[in-house]
Amino acid sequence: MTTTTDYSVPSGESPHECAYCGHPFRKEEYLVLHRGLEHGDELPEDEVEAFYDAYETETEELKHFRLKALGVLVLLYFGFLFIYAIIGVS
Template identity: 70%
Template sequence: MTLETSVPSGEPSYECAYCGQPFSHREYLVLHRGLKHGDELSDEEVNAFHEAYEEESEELRLFRLKALALLVLLYFGFLFMYSIVP
């Protein structure tokens, strides 16, 4: 399954050399190449993919922790509110 991507006109774009798909950020292109064209990449491109993948994984981990913390705060906030308000 190939997702269609587009870049707004006037914005810088990065095009995949293997399939021609455009991306609005260089990091998206690097991740795309590693996931879709991994067998065709040079060592430098593979290293760039691994670095971008690790960075993206770290950002997702932090987002999940923040979302969990927010849910816990909401839960206990409603619990305390329920116990205080008659």
């Protein structure tokens, strides 16, 4: 299965290209994650370790984002609940 996807990198930035398939990436972290997910069987040991490090970092960032998003939703819920309790009862 081959896909023809148009990849664009903003002008003025140098892309990080995958040595295996040639796809450009804006950040080197994206390239490391791509290599580990798409070309994991072909990678040498040092690149596999770099992938696992980048994957752990990405996972931690996602956990923090989810906690922050949950906190915002809880604050919004109780904020609207208190506003409704004050205004709705009057």
